[in-house]
Amino acid sequence: MKILTASQIKSCDITTIEQGISSINLMEKASGCCGRWIEEHFNVTDKFLIFCGTGNNGGDGFAIARMLYEKGFDVEVYIDQENLNFSNDAEINFRKIKQIGGIGIHDFNDFLNINREKTVIIDALFGYGLNRKLSGKNKTVVEKLNSIKVVKVSVDIPSGLYADKLPDGDSVVIKADFTLTFQLYKRSFFHPETGKFCGKITVLDIDLDKEFIENAETDYFVIDEDLIKNNYRPREDFSHKGTFGKSILVGGSYGKIGAVLMTALSALRTGSGLTFTMAPDCGCQIIQSQIPEAMFIGCGDKYVERIEIQEKAVYGIGPGLGKDKKTQNALFGFLKYYDEPVVLDADALNILAQKNWLDLIPKNSVITPHPLEFERLFGKTNDSFERIELAKTKARELDIFIVLKDHHTAVITPDQKVFYNITGNSGMAKGGSGDALTGILTSLISQKYDIENACIFAVWLHGKAGDFAAEKFSKEAMLPTDLIHEIGEVFKYLVS
Numbered sequence: 001m002k003i004l005t006a007s008q009i010k011s012c013d014i015t016t017i018e019q020g021i022s023s024i025n026l027m028e029k030a031s032g033c034c035g036r037w038i039e040e041h042f043n044v045t046d047k048f049l050i051f052c053g054t055g056n057n058g059g060d061g062f063a064i065a066r067m068l069y070e071k072g073f074d075v076e077v078y079i080d081q082e083n084l085n086f087s088n089d090a091e092i093n094f095r096k097i098k099q100i101g102g103i104g105i106h107d108f109n110d111f112l113n114i115n116r117e118k119t120v121i122i123d124a125l126f127g128y129g130l131n132r133k134l135s136g137k138n139k140t141v142v143e144k145l146n147s148i149k150v151v152k153v154s155v156d157i158p159s160g161l162y163a164d165k166l167p168d169g170d171s172v173v174i175k176a177d178f179t180l181t182f183q184l185y186k187r188s189f190f191h192p193e194t195g196k197f198c199g200k201i202t203v204l205d206i207d208l209d210k211e212f213i214e215n216a217e218t219d220y221f222v223i224d225e226d227l228i229k230n231n232y233r234p235r236e237d238f239s240h241k242g243t244f245g246k247s248i249l250v251g252g253s254y255g256k257i258g259a260v261l262m263t264a265l266s267a268l269r270t271g272s273g274l275t276f277t278m279a280p281d282c283g284c285q286i287i288q289s290q291i292p293e294a295m296f297i298g299c300g301d302k303y304v305e306r307i308e309i310q311e312k313a314v315y316g317i318g319p320g321l322g323k324d325k326k327t328q329n330a331l332f333g334f335l336k337y338y339d340e341p342v343v344l345d346a347d348a349l350n351i352l353a354q355k356n357w358l359d360l361i362p363k364n365s366v367i368t369p370h371p372l373e374f375e376r377l378f379g380k381t382n383d384s385f386e387r388i389e390l391a392k393t394k395a396r397e398l399d400i401f402i403v404l405k406d407h408h409t410a411v412i413t414p415d416q417k418v419f420y421n422i423t424g425n426s427g428m429a430k431g432g433s434g435d436a437l438t439g440i441l442t443s444l445i446s447q448k449y450d451i452e453n454a455c456i457f458a459v460w461l462h463g464k465a466g467d468f469a470a471e472k473f474s475k476e477a478m479l480p481t482d483l484i485h486e487i488g489e490v491f492k493y494l495v496s
Ligand SMILES: NC(=O)C1=CN([C@@H]2O[C@H](COP(=O)(O)OP(=O)(O)OC[C@H]3O[C@@H](n4cnc5c(N)ncnc54)[C@H](OP(=O)(O)O)[C@@H]3O)[C@@H](O)[C@H]2O)[C@@H](O)CC1
Pocket: 013, 014, 023, 026, 027, 028, 030, 031, 053, 054, 055, 056, 057, 058, 060, 087, 125, 126, 127, 128, 129, 130, 131, 132, 133, 134, 135, 138, 155, 156, 157, 182
């Protein structure tokens, strides 16, 4: 799914209206989608306090108030009574609720702390039209709402947040539990500094002009299930192990053999035809007894001391590798003579950063840094938006794919596209999860997924398996190995 800027979304709204639906009916449709979602998720005994701004986001709020009231919900509306300068459609919907009479209309200042349980706040103060930070009564009311512990549902965007950039310095933003956003995800939902305000996000299809969206230019995309289902290639019947490639997972060192073991297991669980671990001899017994399907190539005593080049294989290098001098030389020796795409992770990246060997990375390779590894490779950035920009520049300069790991991992391509992943959870914030991703990536590339699709599919699959593991064991208790064992359930889900 594409991600558009606030101004593109505005143009999309305008184009949709030009295609035949009136703006007030579009608002009715958008609000109706919110109203139905609220009905499905809350009880008729809950009390709804709806905070409305003067723009169309406020208009949505008034319409939602009317719809909920008509369904028998207890609804109160809060506005800034000193600023009744409504947009046309907000004005129409404001008049409608005044006519109804049964809905209390109050000033922000009249809003006192709520002691009553089962109160739900609907935040319809500002949407994508926000153009400066909140101040005055808007700021005060948001601060007050944030200080009380009741469920908050934001309409379109948590008020105070821009759709596509960081808020200014000390901005106040509503901290939502749920965000009901229209038609498309907004970019700010995926960055740590801004995404934390959104809670659980639901995208509501309000039938905005599909042709406009198809033709809109953007570098930013969400990895959704449609993209994955297009991308996934079911296993062919007339095939043999050679059909599904050869993956060589290089890593492990004394005390970190488990890392490369998990990488190899992930490669096997994602369908690699032939899987090898290339690890120090001290790991041989452990690996061979834990995963008999993986072949073992010894390449040192306690550390990787050489990386042998084999033909027709895809290499995933880094998990548990360590940074021993001999390992550094082994990596240098390998990269100097190898020019096929490789997957580089963990200490392979740390060595490249420390030695300034970035130019050795073969074209079309994939690197999988977490934010700290990224910083070691490419330097400091002020925020995560800047980090993505730097990643775009580096992916182009080095002609590589960067899988920038985070809560919403981003795949950045050499032609500057950015794909945000929406699977995965904090149960994966445990040593070993990244090793699994390296194995998945290597396996998919060895099965001849093109590199962009391999990256997209790998991060989605990895996160989805993490979600399944969290469902089964809880975020706290799930282990990276549980994630790996859930990969099969993800493939079953894909074909169901
Ligand atoms: N037909 C459609 O288009 C549809 C739109 N839809 C809905 O409309 C929303 C977008 O509506 P919108 O463009 O009216 O902007 P919105 O976010 O409500 O308000 C911003 C207004 O407030 C002002 N303002 C800005 N910043 C401010 C600040 N810090 N403090 C104080 N004031 C501030 C600014 O005016 P200004 O003061 O700059 O003149 C601006 O006009 C969208 O998110 C969705 O919910 C849906 O119904 C589907 C159909």
